[in-house]
Amino acid sequence: MTAPAAESRRAARRSRVTSAGSLVATAWAFYVAVTLAPVLAVAGRGLARLVAGDAEAWGLLLPSTRRLWLLVDSLAASLAVTAFTTIIGMLAAAAFLRRIAAGDGAAPRGASLLPAALILWAITPPYLHALVGMEAGNALAAALRAIGLTVAPAQWPGWLAAFAAQAFALLPISLAAASVGLLGVGRAEFEAGRMLAGRGRVFLRVVLPLAAPATAAGAAAVFVLALLDHATPSLFGRASHAMEIVAEHAATRLAWRAAILALPLILIAGLAIAAASIAVRRGGRALTGTVAMRIAEARPLGPSPVAESLAAAIVLGYAALFVGLAAAGLGLGTALPRLIWEVRRDLATTLVDAVLAGLLALGPAALIGWHLAAGEGRAAGRTVVGRGAAWVVVLLPLAVPPALIGVGIAEVLADHAPMALRTSPLVAIWAHLARFLPFAVLVVHAAVRRVDPALIDAARLHRPSAPARWRRIEGPLSMSGLVAAFALVFCGAVGELEATLLSAAPGAGLLSMRVFNYLHYGASDTVAALGLVLGAIVWVAAVTALRAIGRRRGGEP
């Protein structure tokens, strides 16, 4: 090989590396611009006032008695939801996993159904659970009145209704996290203990500590989502600190005031996410093989069969209630097609926004997901600080109240966007991406981590160009993750409400906004039908994605 030819080849390789690096940098820039820039823009104004010693700003940061009480109340409510979902999730997970493992065959059918059911449950928009609660409350009151109990309440107390709606909306997250935690505990690890101590004691001393990282991650997710959610409590007339952000912005139209009010929530949520991340990194156990294989092997140990059965009954009872009421919605007969026709424009906008949000998320999610995973695989290539900073950037948007994201986007658009953009129904896509792009990155990253590094290293021996490497190796290997990321962003966008409500353009009718507005008048056939349509969209999308992923993995989830 001549020297000039070798030099030329080296230059071409350097150029390819540079272009791949540019692509990754662009993905990061896009990520920051979409998820963090609007929030940083408004938060920056608030912080500048704080730094300047503005008394009004400090007055907002140091809460009055009312606001302090509201913060404490919101924290207590979120912790109650977290405690309920974590306990019920752990008990029910133990019951379900053992039941499935006890079935016949090496790869029981339940092993595929359980994760699928949890995914369908988790992607159902939270206010549909509020609707189910309202319907159930109405039905219960009507039944009690029918048997002569005229003192039956017309509604549940607001705090109880909000708790139930949030708890049952978030329960699948805890259930899934507990399942992962339990599946990570080998049978040998607790069977030895069972020779010496009782079931409950072994569970507490052996199983629970080993399953704790995954369970803690689930608990942190539930806590953060409950704390930052203002829509569900407001449906039941319950004040929350997250709602205070919306009210402050509406009352003053000063985004910096909303940002300062949001700071305590961002700090608390950030700490929860950080703690969960550290717990998972230090003690998390990676699951190998398929879920079905793990379930068949694991037969996890729970603390008490009675408590586990009770928890499983609560989960199944609620699921049956939800499915039953959804099926009752189908009984609306001819009203359903008429309603769908009436909301066809909203339906089209919702679907287009969600598809575009999903597609726009794919590129950045793939590039950033691979970039993060590559950094972990070759630790020497990047500093600990650099990796930490990258993860902070990825996770920070998850700690921001959706209301503040909406306020930030609205402010940036009002200040900088041309009229055509401000009035476009497609503005909502930004809100959707801001909410769900971080989740898409995490999904792709998780999928990439499942890829055997030996496969990639072997392929790299051929030194393909960056595009070729992506097209032939990394793309196909991460296709399951990309499908999951697209489905997640799509489903999230279809149901997203809190950021969209504050940033959507006039006339940008979205189904989620319509359902939420109607829900303020209570449950009705109209809202039930619209809720069913919303639910059907996300369920069909999720099932399609699960089937696609299953086919790629040879039929196993």
Next chain:
Amino acid sequence: MRKMFWIAAVAAVLAALLVPRPGDEARVVTVYTSVDQVFSEPILKAFEEKTGIRVAALYDAEAAKTVGLVNRLIAEKNAPLADVFWNGEILRTLALKDEGVLDVHRPPAVGMLPPRLVDPDGHWTAIGGRARVLLVNTRLVPRDRRPTSILELPARAGEVAVANPLFGSTSTHAAALAATLGVDRAVGFFVALKAGGAQVVDGNAVVRDLVAAGRAPMGLTDTDDACEAIGRGDPVAAVFLDQGLGGLGTLVVPNSVALIRGAPHPQAARALIDFLTTPETEAALITAGWIQIPSRPTAATAPCYGTPTIDAMAVTMSAIREAGSLVGPRLTEVFQR
């Protein structure tokens, strides 16, 4: 990959259809409205069908109600998106006039309306409204224990639910009380309610639900919310307070409609305002249950109330506006800080 391509292609085509084209602009009108979507949307659709002009509506959020939209209009004053503001109450429309957000337009219906419902300068026009009523739970508050005057409520504050007086029609009510009783007495009324244990909640619909569920024996709300509870068979009754000779009267909160200064689509905006102020639109809103107190003779009857004859609070819009600007900041100190 091929599937992805087709999904992207279909989404791109649909997105292109959704992006407004230059020719569409003249046939669009943007309205910000605090009238509940279930009531306002059918009216706006009727306008679309009649004129062919597409309506882009922005509805309010329950907790912030009118205030959120009004502050958005003020923030957008120099580059407005909205053409028309259709307000479920009047106080904030008066504030918008003072802020210079509104433009002059006198719809043809002006001649049919009482003078107090028409701005002498032409910046807004009001049509029939809702009345403020005391909703009582009939199981908890027997007929002989029901208050007849709003001034009796502070003494029974522990039984009362009220919406946050910084927002919505409750803020108009606070301003009207301040105009009638004086600012200090009006502020004292709300302070006494709060100090006495009244439940201060996010909106009138919440007040309605609390009373209907028996978690508050009674609460101040609007006739449309009260009608919702009456219609679904809840054990409630609506009491028109301060009736009879010498009484304060019941506050009637009219709807108000206004043209935005610098509206991007002024012609379509004027057409919409003309439509919203017609007797036919008012009749439709009465029949639907949004308006209970008509502003002019009509054959339409409101569900729950028929054609109520009430003694309305004798207070002018300018007095409400003036008192509202004084009472608002003081109530903010009490309820928001």
